[in-house]
Amino acid sequence: MHDSNFLKEHNARHLWHPMAHPADSLANPPEIVVGGDGVEITDIDGHRTVDAVGGLWNVNLGYSCAPVKQAIAAQLEKLPYYSIFRGTTNDAVIELSTMLRDFFEPDGLSRAFFTSGGSDSVEVALRLARQYHKLRGEAGRVKFLSLKKGYHGTHTLGASVNGNANFRTAYEPLMPGCYHIPAPYTYRNPFNETDTAKLAQLCLAALEDEIKFQDPGTIAAFIMEPILGAGGVIPPHESFMPGVREICSRHGILLIADEVITAFGRTGSWTGSRHWGVRPDLLTCAKAITNGYFPFGAVMVSDGVAEVFEKDETGKGAIGSGYTYSGHPVGAAAAIACLKETERLQVKDNAAARGEQLFKGLTAFKQKYELVGDVRGGHGLMCALELVSDRASKTPIDKKTIGSVHRTAYENGAMIRVSGNNIILSPPLVLTEQHVNTVLNALDAGFAAVA
Known part of the structure; x- marks a missing residue:
């Protein structure tokens, strides 16, 4: 490995970073992260911070999850790769499918189709939805509905149902037949409604109206995040x-x-x-399925949808989607270990407790700092702060100011994520009360520096 001077000299010079302008990366070189332990990361200069981003929503178990690392190493020794395209499979992927059946049973989902990640999973789910209707004799159901502010990955179909212009306009025209309704975004919505229950009903009415306008018989699926994430934790x-x-x-x-x-x-x-008491027909997952240690994802399928495919006798139920790394044995082994550890630690309970603590601390900032326009969260470890230069007009804060908050928070011990005028927090689910306090103190320092 080259020394730190070499790495700093070549930082961003030969590498384009996802979701970043190449010129920005050259002008403001990214932090070079060289180590991770527990819920903390260490940069090339030895500066250690709590990772309040959780990798990218995915390192739920932190950076020291030995069972997952050991499972990956053992599987590499045994069978580092083989395809699960028609005619072959592997033991790890069979075991994982049964574990996921049990895990998702309360959601009414019993079949798994494996992918290489989240964008892949969304693409497959949308394709399966169209195929399902064709198998049922409703070939006209090809359209998709989704929420404005929603995020569904970067593949063409996923980008087409994305509800954020930042992920769309540079690549348009995208797929036809994708339509969006207002999101239940209390801070900013076309109805100027601040009551969350009333806003939900207005958005549902908009959905009904759009379905009627499009004709129900032309719509394949509605896709949504149970809590909108990349759009600003809504x-x-x-x-x-x-x-x-x-x-x-x-x-x-x-x-x-x-x-x-x-x-x-x-x-x-x-x-x-499950948080909202809903059983979907299809569910996409990835990220935390391997704790971020291996690229892997899945589409979970309900019994009702599966039955249509499995009882097909025309041959049209054959699934024409798949990836070279679908059901990768190393990824499957990682997911098995990760799922066992996730359930053993009951991380959902800690996420609820620490999420409540974090949300309470963030809410206090709204009273202390005028630039904090909105605080969102209250459901586990998904929180966001929306920063504004003027509360009355809700004018988004400028890039330089929020950048200063980010830099000061980092210097004071917390890696946070900036998206537009939002600060998004999605730390590992195993962080402690003290880690939450570190994040809050770092943010406090960031806001004080620009207030």
Whole structure:
């Protein structure tokens, strides 16, 4: 490995970073992270911080999860790779499928289709939704509905149902037949409604209206995050997702729960759908399924959807989607170990407790600092602060100021994530009360520096 001077000299010069402008990366070289232990990371200069980003929503068990590391090493010795395309499989992927059946049983999901990550899982789920309707003789059901502010990955279909212009406009035109309804975003919405329950009903009415306008017989699925993540941590009212479920069922529309972020305990429940008491038809997951230690994902399928495929006698039920690394034995071994450790530690309970502590501390900032326009969270370890330069007009804060908050917080012991004018926090689910205090103190220092 080259020395630190070499790495700093070449930082961002030959590498384009995801979700970043190349010029920004050159002007402001990214932090070079060289170590991780527990819930903390260490940069190239030896500076240690609590990782309040949790990798990227995925390192739920922290950076020292020995069972997952050992499972990866053991599987590499035994069988480092083999395809599970038709005709072959492996023992790890069979065991994992049974474990996931048990884990997702309360959500009504019993079949797994494995992918290489979250964007892959979304793409497969959307394709399966269209195929399901074709198998049932409703080939006209090809459209998709989703929420504005929603995020569903970077593949073409996933980007098409994304509800954030930042992930769309540079690549348009995207896929036709994708339509969006207002998100239950209390701080900013077209109805100027601040009551969360009333806003949920207005958004549900907008969904009904869009379905009627498009014609229910043309719509394949509605896809949503149980709590919107990358869009700024937007938790809906408890009536919203059950309302979506009822509307979709009544119109024969599949409900796809995008749980790439929310599955495996982050919301304080084992799944975001379960948090709201909803059973989706399809569910996408990835990220925490291997604690971020190996690229892996899955689409979970309900009995009702599975039955249509498995009883098909025309041959059209053959699944024409798959990836070279679908069901990778090393990824499957990592997921098995990760799921065992996730359940052993009951991380959902700690996520709920520490999430309550974090949300309470963040809420206090709104009273202390005028630049904190909105605080969102209260459902496990998913929180966000929306920063504004003027509360009355809700004008987003400028890039330089929020950048200063980020830098000062980092210097004071917390890695946070900036997205637009939002600070998003999604730390590992195994952090302690003291770790939460470190994050809050670091943010306090960041706000004080620019207030």
